[in-house]
Amino acid sequence: MPKQKITKQIILDSAFKLLRFSGHEAVNARSVAKSTGCSVQPIYSYYENMSELMQELFAYTQQFLSQYIEKNASQECYFESIGKCHIRFAKDEKYLFRFLYLSEYMNAASFEDIIRQCTRDDVTESIMNTLNLSAEESKKIYLNMILYTHGIASMIATGAADIPNEDIHRLTDEAFRAFLDQSRKEA
Incomplete structure (x- = not known):
C-alpha cells in the first residue's frame, strides 16, 4: 500500500x-x-x-470563528447576537478563544489594531441601520460592547468565572443600554 x-x-x-x-x-x-x-x-x-x-x-482559526458566527448569530438582532456569540465562543471553544484573543498571536498594540482585528463591517452597518446612528456613534458603541463582552468572555475562557447565560444576557443588555444612552447624551 x-x-x-x-x-x-x-x-x-x-x-x-x-x-x-x-x-x-x-x-x-x-x-x-x-x-x-x-x-x-x-x-x-x-x-x-x-x-x-x-x-x-x-x-x-479566524476563519473558523467567522463560520461559527455565521452559524450562530441571529439575523433578527444581529449586533446583540454577535456579542453573545463572542461569549458563547469563549464557552464552547475556550482554547481557540484564548489563542485568538489572549495570546501573543493577536498582535494588537492599539485600539485601532483591536478594531481592525475584531470588528465586522456588517455589524457596524447593522447598528447604524437599526438604531439610526452615525458611523462614528456606531463604531464607538461597537468598540465599547466589544471590550465589555470580551471581559466577560475572557473570564469564562480562562476559567475565572462560570457566569450563567441569563446573567450574561441581563448584563450585556444593561451595558448596551448604558452605552447607547451615553452616546445619545453626547450627540
Missing part, C-alpha cells in the same frame, strides 16, 4: 485539532508531527519555521 502524502492542509488540520483540544501551548513541531503521523520533515518542507505555521493557524 502506498504511503499517504502529507499535505500542507493535513498539517494545518492536525495543528488546529491540537489547538482546539489542548491549547496553543501544545502546538509544536513534534506534537503536530505525531498527530499527523509523520516526522517533522514535512512540516518544515511547507513552513520555514513554527512561527509561520502559527501565523497560518491564527488565520485558519
Whole structure:
C-alpha cells in the first residue's frame, strides 16, 4: 500500500485539532508531527519555521470563528447576537478563544489594531441601520460592547468565572443600554 502524502492542509488540520483540544501551548513541531503521523520533515518542507505555521493557524482559526458566527448569530438582532456569540465562543471553544484573543498571536498594540482585528463591517452597518446612528456613534458603541463582552468572555475562557447565560444576557443588555444612552447624551 502506498504511503499517504502529507499535505500542507493535513498539517494545518492536525495543528488546529491540537489547538482546539489542548491549547496553543501544545502546538509544536513534534506534537503536530505525531498527530499527523509523520516526522517533522514535512512540516518544515511547507513552513520555514513554527512561527509561520502559527501565523497560518491564527488565520485558519479566524476563519473558523467567522463560520461559527455565521452559524450562530441571529439575523433578527444581529449586533446583540454577535456579542453573545463572542461569549458563547469563549464557552464552547475556550482554547481557540484564548489563542485568538489572549495570546501573543493577536498582535494588537492599539485600539485601532483591536478594531481592525475584531470588528465586522456588517455589524457596524447593522447598528447604524437599526438604531439610526452615525458611523462614528456606531463604531464607538461597537468598540465599547466589544471590550465589555470580551471581559466577560475572557473570564469564562480562562476559567475565572462560570457566569450563567441569563446573567450574561441581563448584563450585556444593561451595558448596551448604558452605552447607547451615553452616546445619545453626547450627540
